[in-house]
Amino acid sequence: MTFDINLVPDGGISWLDASGSDGNIVLSTRVRLARNLKDQPFTVRSRPEDNQVVLDQVERASRASRQLHDAPLIRIDHLQGNERQLLQERHLISRELAELGDDGKVRAAAALLTDGSVGIMVNEEDHVRLQCLRSGFSLQEAYSDLERLDADIGAQLAFAFHEEFGYLTSCPTNAGTGLRASVLIHLPGLVLTKEIAKVLQGLSQVGLTFRGLYGEGSEVVGNFFQLSNQTTLGKSEGELLEHLGDMVRKVIEYEQQARHVLQRDAPTVIADKVWRAYGLLKYARSLSFDETMNLLSGVRLGVGLNLIPDISVYTLNKLSVFAQPAHLAMSEGRELGDSELAVVRAAYTRQLLEEDATR
Amino acid sequence: MQCDQCGERPAAVHLTQIVNDSVTTVHLCEQCAAEKGVQTGATVAKFPLSDFLASMGKGASTQIPVGDDVAECKSCGGTLQDFRDSGRLGCPECYRAFASHLRDLLRRLHGSSQHVGELYTASNAAVDQAAPTVADLRDQLRRAVEVENFELAADLRDRIRVIE
Numbered sequence: 001m002t003f004d005i006n007l008v009p010d011g012g013i014s015w016l017d018a019s020g021s022d023g024n025i026v027l028s029t030r031v032r033l034a035r036n037l038k039d040q041p042f043t044v045r046s047r048p049e050d051n052q053v054v055l056d057q058v059e060r061a062s063r064a065s066r067q068l069h070d071a072p073l074i075r076i077d078h079l080q081g082n083e084r085q086l087l088q089e090r091h092l093i094s095r096e097l098a099e100l101g102d103d104g105k106v107r108a109a110a111a112l113l114t115d116g117s118v119g120i121m122v123n124e125e126d127h128v129r130l131q132c133l134r135s136g137f138s139l140q141e142a143y144s145d146l147e148r149l150d151a152d153i154g155a156q157l158a159f160a161f162h163e164e165f166g167y168l169t170s171c172p173t174n175a176g177t178g179l180r181a182s183v184l185i186h187l188p189g190l191v192l193t194k195e196i197a198k199v200l201q202g203l204s205q206v207g208l209t210f211r212g213l214y215g216e217g218s219e220v221v222g223n224f225f226q227l228s229n230q231t232t233l234g235k236s237e238g239e240l241l242e243h244l245g246d247m248v249r250k251v252i253e254y255e256q257q258a259r260h261v262l263q264r265d266a267p268t269v270i271a272d273k274v275w276r277a278y279g280l281l282k283y284a285r286s287l288s289f290d291e292t293m294n295l296l297s298g299v300r301l302g303v304g305l306n307l308i309p310d311i312s313v314y315t316l317n318k319l320s321v322f323a324q325p326a327h328l329a330m331s332e333g334r335e336l337g338d339s340e341l342a343v344v345r346a347a348y349t350r351q352l353l354e355e356d357a358t359r
Numbered sequence: 360m361q362c363d364q365c366g367e368r369p370a371a372v373h374l375t376q377i378v379n380d381s382v383t384t385v386h387l388c389e390q391c392a393a394e395k396g397v398q399t400g401a402t403v404a405k406f407p408l409s410d411f412l413a414s415m416g417k418g419a420s421t422q423i424p425v426g427d428d429v430a431e432c433k434s435c436g437g438t439l440q441d442f443r444d445s446g447r448l449g450c451p452e453c454y455r456a457f458a459s460h461l462r463d464l465l466r467r468l469h470g471s472s473q474h475v476g477e478l479y480t481a482s483n484a485a486v487d488q489a490a491p492t493v494a495d496l497r498d499q500l501r502r503a504v505e506v507e508n509f510e511l512a513a514d515l516r517d518r519i520r521v522i523e
Contacts, residue, residue, distance in 0.1 A: 042447065042449060044449065045437060160451030161479035162451075162455070163518075163521070164474065165461070165465060165474055170448055171448075172468060173468055176465075177474070177476035177477070179476070231468065231469040232469065233469035233471060234474075234475065235471075235475065235476070236476045237476045
């Protein structure tokens, strides 16, 4: 390891603490704003020296901002693959910036500045991606944090802005506000009652979309869905957030109804399912990540229905991050093969659940 | 109930259509419905929107009429063909160089091409040159017409109108 994750305030995972609104159903809220510098080519066409110019300017602007004046600067292009993966597993950087593919070549001067909650990805698909990650369902709070940062660094930088098209982005799907807000939500009730397809279809009809655990192109694991706005132009930031917020509140309501139906019509089936999940997590000696996430989904449902006492949502959140490959490798201090990883994961899971039960 | 189309599999999709003022209901199985292009909850779940979105920039860019590919952004040298291939524009100036194409594309993607969100006002620190005057723009317009860059000319004309 050439860098220390502890340099990031709170390790960048304060959003795990389940302190936010609806923390039992909504894991986290993320809002990002895409910005580009006026006189620089977008990163698809830029040369390494252009990227360095962008990074220098963004760093200087950040030092003059209220939130990031002494934030650590992490050069993603100087990190090993497992270190980049660690940051990605914590949702601090995107898959695009981490470039974890087989032929993945990290973009020159790709960097992250973060205070743990609010941060800037530099030289991602756009020059600047401001982002804020918060615990639970808190769109407005996340956006107001970003608005401050946007104002501060926008005062120092010349952003590419067009009187008609708004903020200009490398991909036209982000132009206008550059705002993408997403809510990571756990919907086992809707999946078990097979209502989920209907809900997702309904969302697509009102201009929203869903993705998996890690954003664009990622799969749905453990019944976690990222719901976000699909369009970024033609509506104000406030309207986009309000619309997404209204729809998420509806989805939460549907999920609660589905859980109610499950408990009313199939209480023994549900109790059996959640306790089995708990039993497997607690006693298994080898666990894949997907299996862990699916079992965690069952236990989380059990906690939500007050069937399983003594387990905190925080522990479940923590497991979903720390049971990932790069995190396990970090805690072991060495690289792990797949079978070894599964054994270490099971041991770690057991330990965390036992600690929680005896607390 | 059996599928009206194949008569073999159980009907899962009940499609009500209004054709020539009369209401008809067709009962289809998942497979026949998919073949007819009827989108069901199941097909939506199978083909997550994320994939659609991921391909959207690229897919949408292929809808740009062929023939204008030679147009080149003066700032970065990018062409519409480059955009069609990658789904990404080369630089902020591309939005001006290809304004009319992008306006159509943005309308299809977002339902509008007019930004109504936060306005960016460049600070003194950031502005490296004063905004062009109407005289500057007229000069540019004349040159654009001379080199037959009508797209740029139209854009400049619009900008002059806004200022005036």
